[in-house]
Amino acid sequence: MTTEVLSLAERKRLRKTKIRKHGLANIVTHWFNVFSWFLLLLTGLGILGNPDLKIMPQGYIDFMRNLFGSIGGLVETHKVFGLIWLFVITYNVLLGLRKYFVPFAKKRMLLTHDDIQWLKLYGQKLLGRKVTLPPQDAYNAGQKIYGYIVILGTVLIGTTGLIMTFGYLLPADMRWLLQWSRPIHFGAVGMVVAGLVIHVYMAAFFPEEKSAFFSMFTGEVDALYARLHHKKWYDEKLVEERDYEMRVRLEEIEAKEESMAELRE
Amino acid sequence: MANQVRKYGFVIDPKRCIDCRACLVACRAENNVPLDHTRIWVYDQGVQGQFPNLSQQFVPYNCMHCDEPPCVEACPSQATYKRPEDGIVAIDQEACIGCGLCIDACPYHARYLNPTTGKADKCNACIQRTQQGEAPACVATCVGGARMFGDLNDPSSDVFKALREAKTSKRLKAIGSDTGPNIYYINDTVDEQSLAITESIMPAADEFYKKFVIPAVIAAAGATFLGQAVAFAKQLSKGESEFEE
Numbered sequence: 001m002t003t004e005v006l007s008l009a010e011r012k013r014l015r016k017t018k019i020r021k022h023g024l025a026n027i028v029t030h031w032f033n034v035f036s037w038f039l040l041l042l043t044g045l046g047i048l049g050n051p052d053l054k055i056m057p058q059g060y061i062d063f064m065r066n067l068f069g070s071i072g073g074l075v076e077t078h079k080v081f082g083l084i085w086l087f088v089i090t091y092n093v094l095l096g097l098r099k100y101f102v103p104f105a106k107k108r109m110l111l112t113h114d115d116i117q118w119l120k121l122y123g124q125k126l127l128g129r130k131v132t133l134p135p136q137d138a139y140n141a142g143q144k145i146y147g148y149i150v151i152l153g154t155v156l157i158g159t160t161g162l163i164m165t166f167g168y169l170l171p172a173d174m175r176w177l178l179q180w181s182r183p184i185h186f187g188a189v190g191m192v193v194a195g196l197v198i199h200v201y202m203a204a205f206f207p208e209e210k211s212a213f214f215s216m217f218t219g220e221v222d223a224l225y226a227r228l229h230h231k232k233w234y235d236e237k238l239v240e241e242r243d244y245e246m247r248v249r250l251e252e253i254e255a256k257e258e259s260m261a262e263l264r265e
Numbered sequence: 266m267a268n269q270v271r272k273y274g275f276v277i278d279p280k281r282c283i284d285c286r287a288c289l290v291a292c293r294a295e296n297n298v299p300l301d302h303t304r305i306w307v308y309d310q311g312v313q314g315q316f317p318n319l320s321q322q323f324v325p326y327n328c329m330h331c332d333e334p335p336c337v338e339a340c341p342s343q344a345t346y347k348r349p350e351d352g353i354v355a356i357d358q359e360a361c362i363g364c365g366l367c368i369d370a371c372p373y374h375a376r377y378l379n380p381t382t383g384k385a386d387k388c389n390a391c392i393q394r395t396q397q398g399e400a401p402a403c404v405a406t407c408v409g410g411a412r413m414f415g416d417l418n419d420p421s422s423d424v425f426k427a428l429r430e431a432k433t434s435k436r437l438k439a440i441g442s443d444t445g446p447n448i449y450y451i452n453d454t455v456d457e458q459s460l461a462i463t464e465s466i467m468p469a470a471d472e473f474y475k476k477f478v479i480p481a482v483i484a485a486a487g488a489t490f491l492g493q494a495v496a497f498a499k500q501l502s503k504g505e506s507e508f509e510e
Binding site: 047048049050051052053055070071072073074075076164165167168169170172175176178179180182183186187189190191193194195197198201205206207 | 338340341342343344357358359360361362363364365366378380382383384468470471473474475477478479481482483485486488489490492493496497500505
């Protein structure tokens with residue numbers, strides 16, 4: 001967060017000004033992902049009943065198995081949920097590839113010098129030192145890194161999930177693929193979940209990120225949040241607004257001149 | 266299992282086996298076992314002794330339905346399980362993903378990968394028959410009475426009586442571990458060396474999973490969870506300010 005002295009009146013004004021951050025496609029995909037992850041985590045943890053692999057207590061595992069009829073029912077359900085998730089996510093990514101993802105990856109995801117600096121200073125902030133964080137783009141360095149983890153995790157989980165779903169079709173000497181898919185699947189989920197804990201806490205409870213949380217419903221953040229947390233992006237938006245304003249004014253003037261010319265004739 | 270009422274097992278008398286392999290045919294027909302594969306075997310131990318005192322021994326062989334089955338320990342989804350009511354080790358075909366860990370884990374090599382279903386398959390003591398009170402197909406068809414099946418805990422069962430009256434009885438021990446096999450070979454010496462019984466194998470992928478991935482994931486998720494819990498507690502104790510976020 002950049003330290004800025006802002007008057008109360010200014011804060012109140014900025015808080016009421018809204019800036020669009022997420023499109024509808026983004027919001028719907030996000031909540032679909034949330035819903036899928038929730039179901040897949042619940043069913044996945046229920047499958048891991050082997051004492052060597054168990055994460056949840058036996059009571060939970062029995063409950064999930066009873067809920068889905070049997071261990072077979074649970075495994076099949078997990079596979080079906082997984083396939084639906086993978087299909088929708090892949091479809092959305094391909095659909096928005098040129099319009100959203102390529103520009104996003106080029107413009108928003110690369111780590112800049114400020115990001116590296118932010119990471120160093122944020123570590124010191126966590127240790128309790130007072131620091132001034134460098135200005136951040138639409139996503140801060142932490143969010144960018146978690147973005148990489150989620151993308152890598154999604155690819156790994158999807159690939160290994162497909163292998164395990166259709167692995168029974170593999171010839172007998174290819175079963176090592178299935179055997180290696182299990183630790184990779186679990187490890188990738190663990191990697192995403194470790195970050196997910198931070199992601200959910202930040203969104204749901206962290207006061208500074210409140211605006212970001214509501215933007216996942218409305219698509220809009222308030223200007224104060226944008227200015228304090230995503231200064232570079234905020235400035236970019238201000239320039240965009242100014243350009244739009246100037247274009248509209250110019251058009252207005254041109255229209256006026258045209259009507260004057262018509263009158264003269 | 267201590268409170269297990271029934272404990273199904275096999276008692277096999279190799280001396281009575283004539284290597285007709287009717288049991289293999291019966292098993293294949295009963296359980297729809299694909300050609301080139303089998304759930305049960307008859308091993309030929311070759312000619313023994315010195316001329317003219319020669320003998321040839323055949324060893325009927327199938328899943329031992331162990332007390333502590335390594336295949337059950339290996340199965341990630343618990344598709345392979347030991348039935349608590351009678352101790353039969355069975356496979357839930359719907360839960361099996363066909364990873365093949367159980368096939369490596371079985372020191373008796375009593376499992377195979379069914380090419381039609383793509384999943385593991387093995388002797389399940391014909392539960393569809395034994396639940397109706399009938400003998401498994403291999404036992405029912407055995408002409409010489411070499412194969413016997415029943416409740417080892419029930420004093421009136423065939424297997425119990427046969428064991429009680431046997432001159433000798435032997436269970437085939439796996440290398441490196443005692444899994445508590447439930448096939449008793451009676452009245453004859455069976456040469457374990459010739460039966461290709463090995464150690465229980467844990468593939469590198471499974472070892473990597475259990476020894477590295479699980480601790481790493483628990484440590485990572487646990488660390489972030491603890492971190493956030495501390496942050497949340499701090500946030501609550503600090504209280505909320507009205508004008509600043």
